[in-house]
Amino acid sequence: MSDSNGTAHEGNFGQNGFSQNGSNQNGSNQNGHGPNGYSQNGSGQNGHGPDSLLNEPEAPMLETGRRYAQIVGWGYHVPEKVITNKDLEQIVETNDEWIRSRTGIEERHVAADPKETSASLAVIAARKALEMADVHPSKVNLIICATSSPEHIFPATACLVQDALGAINAGAFDLSAACSGFVYALSMARGHILAGDAEYVLVIGAETLSRMVDWTDRNTCVLFGDGAGAVLVAASDVPGGIMATELGSDGSGAETLTIPAGGSAMPASLETVGNGSHYIKMDGKAVFRFATRVMAESTARVLAREGLTPSDVDLIIPHQANVRIIQNAVLKQLKIPEDKVMVNLHKYGNTSTASIPIALCEAIEAGRVKPGNNLVFVGFGAGLTWGACAVKWSVPVEKQAAGWWKNYRRQATYQAAAARSMWKRAVRWVYDVWPNDPEAVPVKSGEGPQQNEN
Numbered sequence: 001m002s003d004s005n006g007t008a009h010e011g012n013f014g015q016n017g018f019s020q021n022g023s024n025q026n027g028s029n030q031n032g033h034g035p036n037g038y039s040q041n042g043s044g045q046n047g048h049g050p051d052s053l054l055n056e057p058e059a060p061m062l063e064t065g066r067r068y069a070q071i072v073g074w075g076y077h078v079p080e081k082v083i084t085n086k087d088l089e090q091i092v093e094t095n096d097e098w099i100r101s102r103t104g105i106e107e108r109h110v111a112a113d114p115k116e117t118s119a120s121l122a123v124i125a126a127r128k129a130l131e132m133a134d135v136h137p138s139k140v141n142l143i144i145c146a147t148s149s150p151e152h153i154f155p156a157t158a159c160l161v162q163d164a165l166g167a168i169n170a171g172a173f174d175l176s177a178a179c180s181g182f183v184y185a186l187s188m189a190r191g192h193i194l195a196g197d198a199e200y201v202l203v204i205g206a207e208t209l210s211r212m213v214d215w216t217d218r219n220t221c222v223l224f225g226d227g228a229g230a231v232l233v234a235a236s237d238v239p240g241g242i243m244a245t246e247l248g249s250d251g252s253g254a255e256t257l258t259i260p261a262g263g264s265a266m267p268a269s270l271e272t273v274g275n276g277s278h279y280i281k282m283d284g285k286a287v288f289r290f291a292t293r294v295m296a297e298s299t300a301r302v303l304a305r306e307g308l309t310p311s312d313v314d315l316i317i318p319h320q321a322n323v324r325i326i327q328n329a330v331l332k333q334l335k336i337p338e339d340k341v342m343v344n345l346h347k348y349g350n351t352s353t354a355s356i357p358i359a360l361c362e363a364i365e366a367g368r369v370k371p372g373n374n375l376v377f378v379g380f381g382a383g384l385t386w387g388a389c390a391v392k393w394s395v396p397v398e399k400q401a402a403g404w405w406k407n408y409r410r411q412a413t414y415q416a417a418a419a420r421s422m423w424k425r426a427v428r429w430v431y432d433v434w435p436n437d438p439e440a441v442p443v444k445s446g447e448g449p450q451q452n453e454n
Helices: 086-087 095-104 120-132 157-165 178-194 252-255 270-274 284-305 323-333 354-364 404-433
Strands: 067-077 082-086 107-109 142-145 171-175 201-208 226-236 241-249 315-318 374-381 386-394
Touching: 067 120, 067 354, 067 386, 082 086, 086 095, 086 270, 095 201, 107 226, 120 157, 120 201, 120 226, 120 354, 142 157, 142 178, 157 171, 157 201, 157 404, 178 226, 178 323, 178 354, 178 374, 178 386, 201 354, 226 241, 226 354, 241 284, 252 284, 284 323, 284 374, 284 386, 284 404, 315 323, 315 354, 354 374
Parallel strands: 142 171, 142 201, 315 374
Antiparallel strands: 067 226, 067 241, 082 107, 201 226, 241 386, 374 386
């Protein structure tokens, strides 16, 4: 609760249920409460209002105990275009019954509009996550985009997202661990927060793998879909959040699941384009054997780190690749009942790094995630890689109603971000066409260029 000045009081809960005992020395609320209860620099004794800090980096949280990495915002977005199994029957030699029985997939969303890219999907998902947490983009310290289908080899897709959001105080980079990428990114976000290097980390999984599959290969084109999911991870002194992670890799299986061409080992050429080396190649049987083993093992290990067993799990959200893998690894080996397993791949197919955050969002919407629940996210992918994380869910899942002013201000923020980006591009263009560098120091006649003494 708060008084008429918006000051949070000890022992009460903020918008997302956190209560903290921070410090007011840097203008934070008297007991360290922000709108979500984790550390923010709101109004306080130094007289700084929230508006005065929109363009300032978040100050390190001053706390007396352990830091925790809480998931406080979430959102997802998928393209409008849907391709059903029946549609695929018109493209390749397959049928609905074969796809359902072997994968569990019924349909998938694909980016049919050229303007729909991994970055554009990521931006929408990220905005929803920030809106859910009621956090301004300028307060984000780091953006990690896990993707196997980036906009470019470089720059990072995360940098394009940073620009579109107006996250002017955020570092940004892409993470490549294939379908395990989202779990890897959560592990990195947790590490940055526990080390005190960040207060807010935006973690995104975004894919447009439909543009990297051979639509004449029925073994791969039936599997993949497009989409993006995002979560905002925040520092808190309330116990819970991302409690433990388990990561692994086995590079001896690199050729099991790969896109051979496009890198330094096999640069793009007429030959690589002609023989389809830029498409996904997969040894389905080998991937199945690998996945069913590592998903069960990594789940058991990450639970053991927290002193838990599979029976303590309230909900497991596995990478949505194949329903038979989920049944074998989770239901049979771990003996976790079906009602505690989130499955939605029948609607989306394998969206790689986006599958776990999309499934998390849908689980929350369905009322399957509640404060106090023990969750496990587990994934596997090319590399070969795998990862799992144990989460103690500690925030309310109900979205707080936003007034017209907040909605207007939020839209104005993104419009300002677009204007800022255009201005910076214009300035670079002017420097490019200017006959002389306007910032150059004039050199007197007969003098050579100045040497740097250092």
